[in-house]
Amino acid sequence: MSNTTNNKRRKFIKSSTLIATGSVMAPLFGNTTDQLNTEVDPFKDDGRIIGHGDFKYRIDKQWGTQNLNKYPVMDCHEMVQDKAGRLLLLTNHPKNNMIIYDRSGKVLDTWTLGLKGAHGLTISNEGGEEFLYIATTSDHKVFKTDLEGKIIMELDYPKETGKYESAEKYHPTETAIGPNGDIYIADGYGLDYIIQYNSKGEYIRFWGGKGDGRDNFDCCHGITLDERDKANPCLLITSRSKQEFKRFSLDGNHLETITLPGCWICRPVIKGDYLFFAVLVTKTWGAYDGCIAVLDKDHKVISFPGADTPVYQNGILTAPQYDDLSFLNPHDVCIDDDGNIYVPQWMSGRTYPYKLERI
Template sequence: MKKDSQFDRRKFVKYSSALVTSSFLMPNINFGKGTNPDDEIIGHGDFKYKVKKEWGNQDPAKYPVKDCHEMVQDKKGRLILLTNETKNNVMFYDRSGKILKTWGHDFPGAHGLTLHEEGGEEFLYITDHNRHQVYKTTLDGKILLTLDYPKETGMYESADQYKPTETAIGPNGDIYVADGYGKSFVIQYSAKGEYIRHFGGKGDANDQLKQAHGVCLDTRKKGKPELLVTSRAAQEFKRFSLDGKHLETIQTPGCWICRPVIKGKNLYFAVIVTKSWKEYDGHVLILDKNNKAISSPGGSKPTYVDGKLQSSSHIGQTFMNPHDVCIDQDENIFVPQWASEKTYPILLERV
């Protein structure tokens, strides 16, 4: 979609939303009855969204899910969901919410899903923290490469200590694996799966991490790709060079952020929790090209005091443990959720 037409569409939706809002100024005897949850508008500034909670719903007898961990979009526009339900680990949606196909029965700890194009063909990288492995597959599910636990590092006594949660693919095809539920190292491999180096690890030092839950390749700086790594338990993320040198730490107080997702010049996170793991108090966080928070759909408005981002909190009950975000060509956000009573992904339609 061309930029101008997309802008015009947003202006029309905003104008239509204003008309709907103004109607509440008139008496309405049905106000508060039969309220449609899809009418909810969340977000801040130019990043506001209409909530579509029913978007991904399916017949659980036919397409069951457990935890909906992550989602990506391929060149055909299909939304690809990863769940740890072994009846259908990988589910392909079209943008209307219809299931196109499913596959996968062997990933009980399916967690991380990365899409990467090589030579014009797209491939998936799947992490399984139960099986302590990482897999490269075709879009039809054929396994092409398996990475076992990184005994080459000298940091692991057994596979049980290694629980990978995410991957990122470098510009030369190198594979970076985040051991988010294990020892919080990031392990770098060649495209063929040959060990190169490891960095990070649990700790409080600048170049260490606390729950390296997510990693992504950041290409927003022209000619200078970097890695963004989530240090989720510390409520921050860190910038690293491609050879593992720490560059910067960026705090996100009050936000237990999941993997970083780049779309255009902006950075997106699912915030799985803000204050309590016993409540559904997560939201989404959006940062600009300078990594400054500009919107938190489902949460409080990002506020800075003396240049420091203030602690975040959720508003309402939009989400049930959001675990990832996938942003499509119209900048709508698809949100799969963890431990959410086997619910399906929801759609945030940008307005």
């Protein structure tokens, strides 16, 4: 792609999207332009090979594409796979919060809770039955549902912490479920606290908050349970605006901070021994410059699908350079049992998820 095309592309994006540099309101409520960048074909270079080392993929940008009138979406925020192999996509379109695909890209079912701020999606196997936890930013709640969308539990704003004057201060972005069923909620677009409940929804504790300390966060956008060390499970929590993620014990004690320069990472996703991130932004809001990161058990990046080869200098990661072709604000990853990755995207002109076929 020529420099002239690149300049036109970025100029158009800057003027036509609602992403505002330095603004928290755009990522908070997921406002999406209905107008896709007409100067850039979102399916350009479909079928290319991206990634590095043992983690290379053929990108299929049309895998999930549907008729917008029949299956409307705004932002495609997150995606999980159930034990039947179905792929469940969470969107913030109030008429269509959930789209359920098979692995071929065929839509099997849809349902909605009428949510405009549906953002975080976690699946949990509880006694052989699977449940979903949906964090919604503009509704200031977390919902537990079955796979058909029946609401089992609602968790309101955490007034027990003494930190919230009202529900309007609370904008949860993600959840994680502990080995004993405890529920951890990341208030990523609110006050940056992690709130812990038991499986019945009874308040236990909170920690974090916005700040620069090792126990603090700056946009704790994503959280997940890490059980790769079976004897010592922990929580991985992103501090997206700081371009880092942190390890915490299950009772909220800081264990480690891992910095990924140039990576505004959304949520951690673990598959086997490896950790995957959607990197929403590598340089600046207002341009499509995200990628995917694959990390080994030592938290070292070994592949950057959509960017250049990972490089470490004196043990420090060099900020990735986006390939300017692959993604439009990747927001999440879902990895199937064959190692294929499905990528929902935010603020992408209402595109549907891409598929990265493992090769």
